[in-house]
Amino acid sequence: DQLEQRLASFVSDNIPGVAALYFSTGYMANVGTITALAALDPSVEVFSEALNHASLIDGMRLARVKVNVYDHCDTTQLESMLGASSARVKLVVTDSVFSMDGDLAPLPNILQLCAKHDAWLLVDDAHGFGTLGDRGRGALEHFGLRSDRLIYIGTLGKAAGVGGAFVAAESSVIDWLVQRARSYVYSTASPPARAYALLESLNIIESADGKARRARLQYLIDLLNSELQLEHWTKLQSSTAIQPVMLGDNEQVTQVSAMLHDAGFWVPAIRPPTVPADTARLRITLSAAHSDEDVVALARTLNQIESTL
Ligand SMILES: *Cc1c(COP(=O)(O)O)cnc(C)c1O
DSSP, X not given: OHHHHHHXXXXXXXXXXXXXXXXXXXHHHHHHHHHHHHTTXXXXXEEEETTOOHHHHHHHHHHXXXXXXXXXXXXXXXXXXXXXXXXXXXXXXXXXXXXXXXXXXXXXXXXXXXXXXXXXXXXXXXXXTTTSSTTSOOHHHHHTOOOTTEEEEEESSSTTSSOOEEEEEEHHHHHHHHHHOHHHHXXXXXXXXXXXXXXXXXXXXXXXXXXXXXXXXXXXXXXXXXXOOOSSSEEOOOSSSEEEEEEEOHHHHHHHHHHHHHTTOOOOEEOTTTSOTTOEEEEEEXXXXXXXXXXXXXXXXXXXXXXXX
């Protein structure tokens, strides 16, 4: 209960009348929230961003709702889909930071469309919570959004370093989830020790040290980008910890990942079906705990590998 109150206070500037509910994993939070919202009304329709995380997609499948998929960050297409819908309950679902691309959803624009078309907006901020926003409160703080139609999901196994996730929304939505989210109701609650550890994570995120870590992460992102000098491969545009390098070819990306591993760098090779065909990539994930030397050496090693292949 203490943890949920603290988590709600993290987004209280962004969602009026907010309450929060803790789930054992982000996967369960997404599946439970979408299925419970789908049970609000038989006419529910979901509008889903093309690059959404698998756990959101599984929630939609389990909910057996009508799903309209809009292209990546294409708010024009989203608007025409919303305009064409006569559903009484509309739910737009998106990641904030795309987990394999590192870019940000145009949330201010999407929220405007939701207001215009009377839709809920569910935001999965797995990669924003703790790292985005001046106080580390995530994507809603980063964009300065405020609305009672926001349903916010922050996961706590990434920047928060422990595990689990929370859903934050206007308190009557949370009451509904307590009754109807089956992944919450039919699974044993997490042990209190986890809540205790998470309260400590939240203290760190809010502290001067947390702020310094976010500044350091941003500095390392800039350092990587200035040191990488790629000629054939492309570093995707990203201002977040996720910095992908697009190679395209599945075998080559596996080979380069292995070469980096031998040189002391752990950079996973991401291939289809995790990403669309012909978009295999290296997924560099930076952390405030990396040293300047780590990041410079990674960039130089990659520059060198590229020039020899
Ligand atoms: C990791 C992740 C999840 C799942 O969270 P878990 O706590 O690991 O189950 C959900 N959404 C996104 C975007 C993620 O990156």
